[in-house]
Amino acid sequence: MQSKLMALEEGKDPASSVRTNQSRTLPSRALQFFMIFLVLGLGVSTVSVYMIRCFKVQIIRPPSNLLHTMNDTELLWRASSVPRIKTYPFKRVPKIAFMFLTKGQLPMAPLWERFFKGNEDLYSIYVHSLPSYNASFTPSVFYRRQIPSQLAEWGIMSMCDAERRLLANALLDISNEWYSFMGLIDEPGPYGRGRYDENMAPEVNLTDWRKGYQWFEVNRELAVKIIEDTTYYPKFKTFCQLACYVDEHYFQTMLSIQTPHLLANRSLTYVDWSRGGAHPATFGKADIKEEFFKIFESETCLYNNQPSSLCFLFARKFAPSALNPLLEFSSKLLGF
Numbered sequence: 001m002q003s004k005l006m007a008l009e010e011g012k013d014p015a016s017s018v019r020t021n022q023s024r025t026l027p028s029r030a031l032q033f034f035m036i037f038l039v040l041g042l043g044v045s046t047v048s049v050y051m052i053r054c055f056k057v058q059i060i061r062p063p064s065n066l067l068h069t070m071n072d073t074e075l076l077w078r079a080s081s082v083p084r085i086k087t088y089p090f091k092r093v094p095k096i097a098f099m100f101l102t103k104g105q106l107p108m109a110p111l112w113e114r115f116f117k118g119n120e121d122l123y124s125i126y127v128h129s130l131p132s133y134n135a136s137f138t139p140s141v142f143y144r145r146q147i148p149s150q151l152a153e154w155g156i157m158s159m160c161d162a163e164r165r166l167l168a169n170a171l172l173d174i175s176n177e178w179y180s181f182m183g184l185i186d187e188p189g190p191y192g193r194g195r196y197d198e199n200m201a202p203e204v205n206l207t208d209w210r211k212g213y214q215w216f217e218v219n220r221e222l223a224v225k226i227i228e229d230t231t232y233y234p235k236f237k238t239f240c241q242l243a244c245y246v247d248e249h250y251f252q253t254m255l256s257i258q259t260p261h262l263l264a265n266r267s268l269t270y271v272d273w274s275r276g277g278a279h280p281a282t283f284g285k286a287d288i289k290e291e292f293f294k295i296f297e298s299e300t301c302l303y304n305n306q307p308s309s310l311c312f313l314f315a316r317k318f319a320p321s322a323l324n325p326l327l328e329f330s331s332k333l334l335g336f
């Protein structure tokens with residue numbers, strides 16, 4: 001099992017050449033992990049020699065206090081500076097940035113704590129919550145990991161703004177890299193192409209329209225594309241309102257126009273739509289039995305054009321009542 005997981009990681013990871021053995025632990029554990037919040041892994045990038053000479057200390061060391069005073073314009077600008085040279089002239093440990101988009105507290109925090117334990121050098125955490133939420137998150141991995149946040153509402157552009165804010169904050173730490181899996185589909189019918197507004201042409205044509213979900217993983221290259229965009233942003237903000245649910249279309253459509261070859265075209269997140277309705281099944285206490293964990297091997301998907309039975313890294317959605325049974329099974333069945 002373990003070696004299969006590693007092999008799966010090998011092909012897609014743009015940073016495999018700089019990875020250490022140590023850094024393999026977390027991603028292979030991630031393959032078995034559940035999530036209910038937004039999680040984005042950030043991919044590899046480089047640093048220009050000039051910047052290293054001038055700002056070595058600032059660049060190598062991530063900002064120690066996430067509560068900077070940059071406004072969104074300044075933050076996105078700062079985070080969009082992309083180093084061009086691919087080799088790092090210093091030692092660094094690549095990390096995965098985990099981003100949590102939440103209203104307030106994280107119901108699964110104890111499970112995350114356990115997941116992260118012992119991997120302290122291999123991850124960074126960013127939390128975007130309601131500005132009014134005064135998190136204590138202490139003592140915990142989430143302590144002081146909140147970024148300056150603003151109100152984000154389901155289905156409208158402020159949600160995408162929050163996601164861009166998370167990505168931009170994570171980009172400020174050059175050790176955040178890894179993964180690129182953006183799930184998207186071209187869906188005919190009212191909930192897919194039906195949400196397209198022809199005023200978006202010619203930047204976005206009907207055939208470009210894609211749909212996906214907020215649970216995605218992107219590398220640095222795609223993260224920069226998302227935060228630097230000024231071409232598609234105004235189109236989506238103006239012409240994808242209300243029942244359009246812009247957060248299901250904006251990044252997906254934009255990236256599929258710009259960099260289709262970098263998109264995974266499938267999801268890494270297990271979701272159960274079989275119960276019908278507008279929302280997927282929520283798993284509660286009664287659902288979490290040993291058999292439940294078979295979901296991770298329940299399908300066949302393509303990985304690097306080869307059939308694979310390990311299709312999911314994450315799963316949603318879990319009710320707070322699932323926490324205890326998940327904690328009970330985590331060491332035996334999830335490996336942490």
Ligand SMILES: *[C@@H]1O[C@H](CO)[C@@H](O)[C@H](O)[C@H]1NC(C)=O
Binds near residue numbers: 071072073074
């Ligand atoms: C951020 O501050 C700069 C400089 O004061 C200003 O030009 C810009 O409009 C501000 N952006 C936002 C989103 O407030």
Ligand SMILES: *[C@@H]1O[C@H](CO)[C@@H](O)[C@H](O)[C@H]1NC(C)=O
Binds near residue numbers: 136
């Ligand atoms: C937030 O909580 C801290 C203690 O955890 C407290 O010192 C601070 O005053 C609180 N801030 C607000 C705005 O409530």
Ligand SMILES: *[C@@H]1O[C@H](CO)[C@@H](O)[C@H](O)[C@H]1NC(C)=O
Binds near residue numbers: 201202203208257
């Ligand atoms: C949309 O269609 C127009 C007219 O055919 C074309 O000029 C434009 O490049 C298309 N846009 C995209 C994103 O392909």
Ligand SMILES: *[C@@H]1O[C@H](CO)[C@@H](O)[C@H](O)[C@H]1NC(C)=O
Binds near residue numbers: 261262
């Ligand atoms: C994903 O699908 C698009 C077409 O929609 C294709 O151009 C692209 O190469 C695919 N990506 C991968 C990684 O297969």
